[in-house]
Structure formats: C-alpha cells, structure tokens
Amino acid sequence: MPTYPHRALVTGGAGFIGSHSVELLLENNFNVRVLDNFSSGHLSNLPTHPQLEVVVGDIRDRDDVQAAMQGMTHCLHLAAQVSVAKSVEDPIGSATHNILGALNVMHAAANAKVSKLVYASSAAVYGIPAQLPLLEEAELQPLSPYGLEKWVDERYAALLGSLHGLPSLGLRYFNVYGPRQDPSSPYAGVIARFLDRLLSHQAPVVFGDGRQTRDFIYVGDIARANMAALLSAQCGICNVANGQQIDLLGLIALLGQLTNCHLPPQHLPANAEDIRYSCGNNQRLTEWLAIEPKWNLTEGLSELIHYVSKSHVAHDEPVNIRA
Incomplete structure (x- = not known):
C-alpha cells in the first residue's frame, strides 16, 4: 500500500460516523488527528493505531480548533449538535455548535490552507420535498x-471559498444507520430504536400510520463517501443517499424477518412537523466521487444486527422519525 502524505483532522471523530471514517482513513494510510469533546463520542469507538492522535477539545473554542488544525492537509468536519428536537428546544445552543463551531473549523482550515475541507450537511436542509428523488438543486425550505x-x-463554506480560496465539499447525509449508533441516545436514528425494541421482544413504536418513507444509507458507505470527498477535486454540495426509499411498516417487517421477531408496531399520534416522504438522488455521488452504495438495506441491517446482538441493552423510548 502506498504511503499517503495526507494528515487529516476529523472533528467529532470518536462519534458514530466519525469513528467509522477514522478507521477507513487509517486503513488507507492517512495520518489522523481526532478532535472531540466526548459529549457523545467514546474513546472505545477508536482503534489503537500509531498514525492516530486523539485531542480532547471543543469546536466552539477557537483556540482548540486552531491548535488541532496545525499541520493538517485535510479536514473532515463531523462534530455537531445533531438532534432536531434539541435544536427546536434550544436554538441558541444548537447554533453555537452548528454555526459558530462550524465557522471556527472553516476559518482554521482556510488559515491552515488545507487541501480540502469536507463537512457534514444534512437532508434536513430540504424540508418538505416538491419532487422525489431530491436533487441538490432543489429548493431548500428547512423546517427546523x-x-x-x-x-x-x-x-x-461557499463564501469562504470565494474569499479565501477554501476548497470544500458539503455532504448532505440522508438517514444513516449502522454499528455504534446508540439507541438510548436522543440522537439515535429510527433503525437503532426499532431494532432495540425488537431484540427486547417489545413492539416498535411509530408516530402516525407508518407510511412515512426514508432513504437509509449504511454508515460504511458514509465513511467511503467521506474519504472519497477528501481526495476529490470537486467542491460544492453532494447528496449521500442510497437513492431508494422504504416506509416504516416495510422497515419493521424487514427487521422482523432478519431478527425472527415479528411484532406489530404500536402507533402513537403523528407529529405534524414530520416530513412525509424522503428520498435522495445520488447521481452526483456516483459521478463526482465514484461511490456506489455498497450495502443494500438487507445487507446493512444484517451487519447491524450481528453487531447489536452481541451487546444488546433494552430501552423503552418510543421512536420518532425525523429528517
């Protein structure tokens, strides 16, 4: 394997998506520095590796970010406040993480003249879609x-590209699932919560009729897209999606088949703010980054079930699906 001169800072690298991305970068001979405040990430998510350095710090602290960025050639910015509900309850606190913290990272990356900044965006920017599958050029009407x-x-990111020549690519993740997604966390995705309930022989709980659809993408494919984006010359915005949608009832049926636990869901009243249908167009992902999703939903769920069944802990919270 060739030795890459790449030195990548990964903010939030001890988290769900971050740790998978760090592992892949290390496998491809990157030198990696993780910056994490460990508010939700875990050191146990990260391997022991001679090319990995872990720094405890916070993206909201400009000095922490500038120090961590020193000597880096690339930056993968994943640290964020990721709960939609929490952003509604505490918009100032959420913005401090997701706007001011991100701006700290972007300015430090520009000052360090990194070769590429890749940052996590979200399908939540789209709001209620006028047409599916969603293209990057679709009108943006966020609901939270x-x-x-x-x-x-x-x-x-676009402005700093114009002002300071910062090359950046924002990845609009759709609904990510996979190992290390904590079902007890308020940030957990719907798959983690459903699976947790089924493995505890409890009926999964859904809000509404269960006909809401989502585009689920396995975390391994997210990591592949992250690495490809760091190495790509492309700048702008790119969906990271499977390009297929499934409704919650179909998802529960598939999970029941794979776990041999067939329990009909318990329904609670629908939330008016929930997006009814979502599905991403991933043509740009294929053309720009040469990434085709490797795991279909059945394969990804099988990987997740194998992981979760080894260390399952039951939780009783109902599931609320959000973009």
Missing part, C-alpha cells in the same frame, strides 16, 4: 433550526 443551521454552513 437544525436544518437551517446546516444550510447556513453551506453558505459560509
């Missing part, structure tokens, strides 16, 4: 402070 924050990040 979280979605608005990610949109603001995209505009800041």
Whole structure:
C-alpha cells in the first residue's frame, strides 16, 4: 500500500460516523488527528493505531480548533449538535455548535490552507420535498433550526471559498444507520430504536400510520463517501443517499424477518412537523466521487444486527422519525 502524505483532522471523530471514517482513513494510510469533546463520542469507538492522535477539545473554542488544525492537509468536519428536537428546544445552543463551531473549523482550515475541507450537511436542509428523488438543486425550505443551521454552513463554506480560496465539499447525509449508533441516545436514528425494541421482544413504536418513507444509507458507505470527498477535486454540495426509499411498516417487517421477531408496531399520534416522504438522488455521488452504495438495506441491517446482538441493552423510548 502506498504511503499517503495526507494528515487529516476529523472533528467529532470518536462519534458514530466519525469513528467509522477514522478507521477507513487509517486503513488507507492517512495520518489522523481526532478532535472531540466526548459529549457523545467514546474513546472505545477508536482503534489503537500509531498514525492516530486523539485531542480532547471543543469546536466552539477557537483556540482548540486552531491548535488541532496545525499541520493538517485535510479536514473532515463531523462534530455537531445533531438532534432536531434539541435544536427546536434550544436554538441558541444548537447554533453555537452548528454555526459558530462550524465557522471556527472553516476559518482554521482556510488559515491552515488545507487541501480540502469536507463537512457534514444534512437532508434536513430540504424540508418538505416538491419532487422525489431530491436533487441538490432543489429548493431548500428547512423546517427546523437544525436544518437551517446546516444550510447556513453551506453558505459560509461557499463564501469562504470565494474569499479565501477554501476548497470544500458539503455532504448532505440522508438517514444513516449502522454499528455504534446508540439507541438510548436522543440522537439515535429510527433503525437503532426499532431494532432495540425488537431484540427486547417489545413492539416498535411509530408516530402516525407508518407510511412515512426514508432513504437509509449504511454508515460504511458514509465513511467511503467521506474519504472519497477528501481526495476529490470537486467542491460544492453532494447528496449521500442510497437513492431508494422504504416506509416504516416495510422497515419493521424487514427487521422482523432478519431478527425472527415479528411484532406489530404500536402507533402513537403523528407529529405534524414530520416530513412525509424522503428520498435522495445520488447521481452526483456516483459521478463526482465514484461511490456506489455498497450495502443494500438487507445487507446493512444484517451487519447491524450481528453487531447489536452481541451487546444488546433494552430501552423503552418510543421512536420518532425525523429528517
């Protein structure tokens, strides 16, 4: 394997998506520095590796970010406040993470003259889609402070590209699932919560009729897209999606088949703010980054079930699906 001169800072690298991305970068001979405040990430998510350095710090602290960025050639910015509900309850606190923290990272990356900044955006920027599958050029109408924050990040990245020549690519993740996604966390995705309930022989709980659809993408494919984006010359915005949608009832049926636990869902009243249908167009992902999703939903769920079944802990919270 060739030795790459790449030195990548990964903010939030001890988290769900971050740790998978760090592992892949190390496998491809990157030197990696993780910056994490460990508010939700875990050191146990990270391997022991001679090319990995872990720094405890916070993206909201400009000095922490500038120090961590020193000597880096690339930056993968994943640290964020990722709860839609929390952004509604505390929009100032959420914006401090997701706008001011992101701006700290972007300015430090520009000052360090990194070769590429890749940052996590979200399908939440789209709001209620006028047409599916969603193209990157679709009108953006975010329904939550979280979605608005990610949109603001995209505009800041574009502006800093114009002002300071910062090359950046924002990745609009759709619904990510996979190992290390904590079902007890308020940030957990719907798959983690459903699976947790089924493995505890409890009925999964859904809000509404269960016909809401989402585009689920396995975390391994997210990591592949992250690395490809760091090495790509492309700048702008790119969806990271499977390009297929499934409704919650179909998802529960598939999970029941794979776990041999067939329990009908318990329904609670629908939330008016929930997006009804979502599906991303991933043509740009294929053309720009040469990434085709490797795991279909059945394969990804099988990987997740194998991981979770080894260390399952039951949780009783109902599931609320959000973009």
